[in-house]
Amino acid sequence: MPYESLPALTVHAYDxxxxxxxxxxxxxxxxxSDGLNSSGSMSASIDYSRTAVRQNLxxxxxxxxxxxxxxxxxxxxxxxxxxxxxxxxxxxxLSLDCGGCLTLLSKRLVLPRGLKDAWRDDAILVDEQHxxxxxxxxxxxxxxxIIRGLVAETLxxxxxxxxxxAAEGGSYTRTYYAWDLATVADRINDITGLENxxxxxxxxxxxxxxxxxxxxxxxxxxxxxxxxxxxxxSRVILSKLDGDGADMTCQAWAVGGKDDDRTLMCRRxxxxxxxxxxxxxxxxxxxxxxVSELRxxxxxxxxxxxxxxxxxxxxxxxxxxxxxxxxxxTADLTVSDDHLGTRTIPLKITDVDGDSSSDWLTIQAxxxxxx
Numbered sequence: 448m449p450y451e452s453l454p455a456l457t458v459h460a461y462d463x464x465x466x467x468x469x470x471x472x473x474x475x476x477x478x479x480s481d482g483l484n485s486s487g488s489m490s491a492s493i494d495y496s497r498t499a500v501r502q503n504l505x506x507x508x509x510x511x512x513x514x515x516x517x518x519x520x521x522x523x524x525x526x527x528x529x530x531x532x533x534x535x536x537x538x539x540x541l542s543l544d545c546g547g548c549l550t551l552l553s554k555r556l557v558l559p560r561g562l563k564d565a566w567r568d569d570a571i572l573v574d575e576q577h578x579x580x581x582x583x584x585x586x587x588x589x590x591x592x593i594i595r596g597l598v599a600e601t602l603x604x605x606x607x608x609x610x611x612x613a614a615e616g617g618s619y620t621r622t623y624y625a626w627d628l629a630t631v632a633d634r635i636n637d638i639t640g641l642e643n644x645x646x647x648x649x650x651x652x653x654x655x656x657x658x659x660x661x662x663x664x665x666x667x668x669x670x671x672x673x674x675x676x677x678x679x680x681s682r683v684i685l686s687k688l689d690g691d692g693a694d695m696t697c698q699a700w701a702v703g704g705k706d707d708d709r710t711l712m713c714r715r716x717x718x719x720x721x722x723x724x725x726x727x728x729x730x731x732x733x734x735x736x737x738v739s740e741l742r743x744x745x746x747x748x749x750x751x752x753x754x755x756x757x758x759x760x761x762x763x764x765x766x767x768x769x770x771x772x773x774x775x776x777t778a779d780l781t782v783s784d785d786h787l788g789t790r791t792i793p794l795k796i797t798d799v800d801g802d803s804s805s806d807w808l809t810i811q812a813x814x815x816x817x818x
Contacts, residue, residue, distance in 0.1 A: 480801075
């Protein structure tokens with residue numbers, strides 16, 4: 448692929464409720480990071496100038512009031528709410544830190560919309576079999592439909608610039624209770640963490656009227672790339688490979704919720720590590736105390752096995768922005784390396800990092816298993 452110069456990076460501020468464009472910011476530096484099934488982050492700095500003073504940034508850039516986006520033209524590289532800032536009066540530099548769309552949903556609780564107007568302070572009977580009126584939210588459909596329903600319900604509490612897909616239909620059911628006070632982001636992560644849970648992205652996009660929205664995309668169709676680091680000028684460089692066996696397991700024990708003197712427990716076992724000579728490994732998962740159904744707890748244990756049957760091997764690759772790679776994409780990377788030899792590695796992209804000082808991206812990927 449011949450290298451072509453890219454449009455300059457720009458940073459913009461958008462209204463956090465409507466997504467309406469507010470202004471372009473005179474930034475000095477900017478970096479961002481995106482990850483699969485995660486919020487990602489962005490940092491920017493502004494060295495004060497006459498332009499910055501005229502924009503009255505003190506009033507504009509308040510936490511949880513604006514969404515900042517780094518863009519090349521209308522292509523949004525990353526966007527998220529402003530969550531913290533720092534002003535260094537001596538150097539006249541403003542530092543800004545942002546999350547991603549899931550960060551917005553970390554500030555929303557899973558609460559039925561009826562409680563917005565009907566809530567009254569009182570003692571609540573915690574009874575999942577016979578919950579008090581309006582205290583339970585039941586969602587049905589595919590797992591992406593349940594995620595869609597969680598977001599749709601929280602939009603009734605206040606607007607956010609999120610666009611939802613059409614429902615798919617399915618047979619799964621989840622009931623969420625108001626007394627758990629779980630965040631929408633946490634419940635979404637619970638679903639994506641299941642053994643057969645979907646992958647999700649909230650893709651930032653500039654609409655026809657110039658506003659910003661996040662498109663909820665479940666199990667996105669990945670773009671496939673073919674990269675040959677041996678070809679001069681390909682702008683693909685294998686940087687390093689890290690292997691981590693901390694989460695490896697042969698047998699996952701999981702604990703769910705408690706009911707009086709009874710506790711939900713399960714275990715799942717695989718022989719994959721021992722078949723290749725590893726010791727017998729056991730692990731625990733105590734993160735699902737709100738789970739009351741055995742089948743759901745078993746799915747979490749299976750997910751632990753799926754993640755832990757092999758060591759986590761992370762390939763770090765530097766690649767030119769013109770390759771237009773996103774988290775969730777797949778790639779076949781051909782390398783000639785002292786440690787790896789000459790081979791083609793099938794990869795799945797899990798993280799993409801960028802910086803305004805360069806038109807190179809740093810990606811992290813794991814070896815994929817094609818089914």
